Amino acid sequence: MxxxxxxxxxxxxxxxxxxxxxxxxxxxxxxxxxxxxxxxxxxxxxxxxxxxxxxxxxxxxxxxxxxxxxxxxxxxxxxxxxxxxxxxxxxxxxxxxxxxxxxxxxxxxxxxxxxxxxxxxxxxxxxxxxxxxxxxxxxxxQAFPHDVDAFVLAGDETALPAIGRFLEELPPGPPAHVVVEVSGPQDEQDLTVRDGVDVTWLHRPVGAEPGTTTLLLDAVRDLDWPAGQVYAWMAGESTAARDVRTHWRADRSVPRDCLDVSGYWRR
Ligand SMILES: Cc1cc2nc3c(=O)[nH]c(=O)nc-3n(C[C@H](O)[C@H](O)[C@H](O)COP(=O)(O)OP(=O)(O)OC[C@H]3O[C@@H](n4cnc5c(N)ncnc54)[C@H](O)[C@@H]3O)c2cc1C
Known part of the structure; x- marks a missing residue:
């Protein structure tokens, strides 16, 4: 790794x-x-x-x-x-x-x-x-990422504990864009959102199982990519994680030391 x-x-x-x-x-x-x-x-x-x-x-x-x-x-x-x-x-x-x-x-x-x-x-x-x-x-x-200008985070429900902690431990300064996929509005959580942070909740269509949509990939593709060195973190279903990693490498040229993507479970 x-x-x-x-x-x-x-x-x-x-x-x-x-x-x-x-x-x-x-x-x-x-x-x-x-x-x-x-x-x-x-x-x-x-x-x-x-x-x-x-x-x-x-x-x-x-x-x-x-x-x-x-x-x-x-x-x-x-x-x-x-x-x-x-x-x-x-x-x-x-x-x-x-x-x-x-x-x-x-x-x-x-x-x-x-x-x-x-x-x-x-x-x-x-x-x-x-x-x-x-x-x-x-x-x-792993301590908080250092020497970065901005953060982009994405994940499904399994990533929410880590994302919740990230937002609580985020030092003042760098902006962070966070995208989370959940089943619907009832599964959104109250997270710590300081100035410079935005959290976008994505809801699966009614009846869609976790790990079966391209919601996360579509949302990260549509993000206004922040200026400077971005640290890109993602966790969720393995195929979704692989697709987001490929996009960040190929389309956003995220260097390997800022590309922190994990498959947390497999469909
Ligand atoms: C580093 C790391 C941190 C993690 N942190 C968390 C955490 O804080 N909270 C958390 O809930 N999970 C977390 N996970 C994910 C969790 O480990 C997996 O979801 C695990 O498979 C759950 O085990 P299980 O025994 O419930 O299901 P398994 O026996 O592994 O799987 C049984 C079936 O359930 C399906 N399945 C597994 N997980 C999910 C899911 N999330 N949604 C829908 N279907 C699923 C599988 O495809 C399989 O068909 C983390 C994973 C990693 C690698």
């Missing part, structure tokens, strides 16, 4: 057993789980220090270990002083990627898209306060 204009830090992988303390629907399509527990703090293992939970980058991700549909507990990796051991017998631990939406020393919010199909989305539908949750990471954190 080419180096981005972001300082990267790496962290030892730490498995944390936490408790679900709140369940709230931010919008009809997004469920927020608030996790808390002593494992957010630093602890020691065999003479080594396992660091406290930290998420320095707006688009950091953690692994959430969720049980198989017919199980009470997930298969978990084993904690070692230098990281996690996934070589458990039988089924390999399955961790799903989620973005820490809000982090305090005592709590962590994760926002789950209620897409209705998978193991993680299914788990988020049925957990209740008092249930346990297991997470690991982030193992890599």
């Amino acid at each position: 080419p180096k981005l204009r972001r300082t990267t830090t790496t962290h030892v992988a730490v498995l944390r057993e936490l408790e679900v303390v709140r369940v709230e629907d931010v919008t009809p399509g997004m469920r927020r789980l608030t996790l808390a527990g002593a494992d957010l703090a630093e602890r020691s293992l065999d003479g080594s220090t396992l660091p406290a939970f930290a998420s320095p980058g707006f688009d950091d991700h953690i692994k959430v270990f969720v049980p198989a549909p017919d199980a009470d507990r997930p298969v978990l990796p084993r904690q070692r002083p230098d990281g996690l051991d996934y070589t458990t017998e039988g089924v390999r631990p399955l961790g799903k990627d989620y973005t820490p939406r809000r982090v305090t020393p005592d709590e962590l919010d994760l926002d789950f898209v209620r897409h209705g199909h998978g193991q993680a989305a299914g788990w988020a539908e049925q957990v209740r306060p008092g249930d346990l949750a297991w997470i690991a990471g982030p193992t890599v954190g």
Whole structure:
């Protein structure tokens, strides 16, 4: 992967057993789980220090270990002083990627898209306060992009936690144009929008499934491209992400160190 204009830090992988303390629907399509527990703090293992939970980058991700549909507990990796051991017998631990939406020393919010199909989305539908949750990471954190004049961000619902954090952590100065695809007006979120920032919400046509439209590509094509060096960030369905990356490379000549595009899920 080419180096981005972001300082990267790496962290030892730490498995944390936490408790679900709140369940709230931010919008009809997004469920927020608030996790808390002593494992957010630093602890020691065999003479080594396992660091406290930290998420320095707006688009950091953690692994959430969720049980198989017919199980009470997930298969978990084993904690070692230098990281996690996934070589458990039988089924390999399955961790799903989620973005820490809000982090305090005592709590962590994760926002789950209620897409209705998978193991993680299914788990988020049925957990209740008092249930346990297991997470690991982030193992890599990328600081805010530096030496850029403007930002363009695009994403679907899965990118909203990162975009929400981006807008809260955006330093004064550079303008930012943000485009978000959601199912409809009911799934728009209240985001921090300072002067110089605009957020455009795109609504899928009634009945259109996520990842089946060209809404994001069409919208980023139509943007008034900002002057100066633009940092272009996008996350969402893999094909949509690929198409936006191609457009930014070919039509906007975004250099590789400012082209930060990720497929977050695959149709
Ligand atoms: C770095 C990173 C950060 C991420 N952060 C978040 C986050 O904060 N919140 C979040 O909700 N997701 C986030 N995702 C996306 C999430 O990891 C995927 O959506 C994942 O597939 C969900 O797992 P699952 O077990 O629910 O579904 P899976 O078992 O992976 O998939 C089951 C079925 O559901 C479909 N599917 C999966 N995701 C979606 C979706 N979003 N919409 C519609 N259909 C879907 C698949 O195509 C498949 O058919 C992130 C992904 C990455 C890589």
